[in-house]
C-alpha cells in the first residue's frame with residue numbers, strides 16, 4: 001500500500017474531563033455534603049473513540065478543543081498514539097467537564113455537564129482548517145454528537161464532496177432532535193452506529209411508527225429501521241446490543257443482508273462505560289486496516305470486523321473507567337486466538 005492511500009482516521013469531536021465524586025448519597029437541594037473521593041479522568045465520546053482507534057494501531061487525528069485551563073486530556077490521547085496537532089487550546093474557554101456524583105450506598109449517579117470548549121463561542125474546527133494541516137486526505141471520518149451539530153454536518157458534507165472515497169461513520173449520540181434527524185443528509189453517510197434504544201428513537205423520529213423500545217426483538221427493530229426511506233440505501237447500519245452483541249444490516253448490491261454477531265464473553269463485568277466507543281473505534285480500525293477504498297459488503301469480511309470490535313469492547317467492560325479500560329491492539333489479537 002502506498003503511503004498516500006494509507007488509512008488516516010479523522011475524529012472532529014468532543015473531549016472532556018470526567019470529575020467523579022464518591023458521595024454517601026446524591027446531594028439534595030440545599031444540602032452540603034463531603035465527597036469521600038474525587039477522580040479526574042479523560043473522557044468525552046470523541047476522545048474515547050480516538051483513544052480506541054489510536055490503541056488499535058491505525059493513524060488517528062483528533063480535531064476538537066480544550067480550554068486553556070486544563071490541557072492534560074490531550075496528553076492522554078497522545079499516550080495512546082493519537083495525533084493531537086489539530087486540537088485547539090482555546091484561551092478564555094474551559095475544557096468540557098462532566099461532574100459525576102456516585103452514591104456509595106445505592107450506586108445511583110447524577111451528572112452535570114459543562115460543554116465548555118466543545119461548544120466554543122468562536123473559532124470551531126472546520127473542514128478547511130483541518131484539510132490544510134493533514135498530511136493527506138482522511139480515508140475515514142468518525143462523527144458523534146457532542147460538538148455543534150452544524151460542525152458535524154459540515155465535516156460529513158466535506159468528506160463526501162472533497163475527500164474522495166472517504167468512509168463516513170456517525171454514532172449520533174446523544175441523539176439529535178426529531179427535526180435535526182429529519183433534515184440530516186443521510187445520503188452522505190456510509191456507516192450508522194446506534195444502540196437499540198437509539199435505533200428505536202430514530203425510527204420514531206423518522207417515521208410515523210411506534211418507538212418499539214428495548215423489549216422488541218433486535219431483528220424487528222433493525223427491519224423497521226432499515227426499511228425507512230432514508231435508511232434503505234445506507235451501506236452499513238450497525239446496532240449494538242450491549243451484553244447481547246451486535247446486529248448489522250449491510251447493503252450488498254441492493255439487497256440487505258443481516259449479520260448477527262454474538263458477544264465475546266468478558267472475564268468479568270466491572271464497568272460498561274466506554275464500551276460503545278471502544279466498539280466503534282475498533283470497528284472503524286478493522287475496516288480501515290483492510291486497505292483499499294470503500295466498505296466491504298461480503299459477509300465473512302464484515303463478520304471479522306465486527307468480531308474484533310466485539311472482543312475489544314468486551315475487554316473494555318472488564319476494567320473500570322472509560323479511556324483507561326480500552327485495550328491495546330496486541331491484547332485484542334491475543335484474546336481473539
Ligand code: ADP
Nearest residue numbers: 195240241242243245263275276279310313314
Ligand atoms: P452503548 O454504550 O453505546 O450503549 P453497548 O452497550 O451496546 O453500547 O455496547 C457496545 C458493544 O460493547 C456491544 O455491542 C458489545 O459488543 C460490547 N459489550 C457491551 N457490554 C458487554 C457485555 N456485558 N458483555 C460483552 N460485550 C459487551
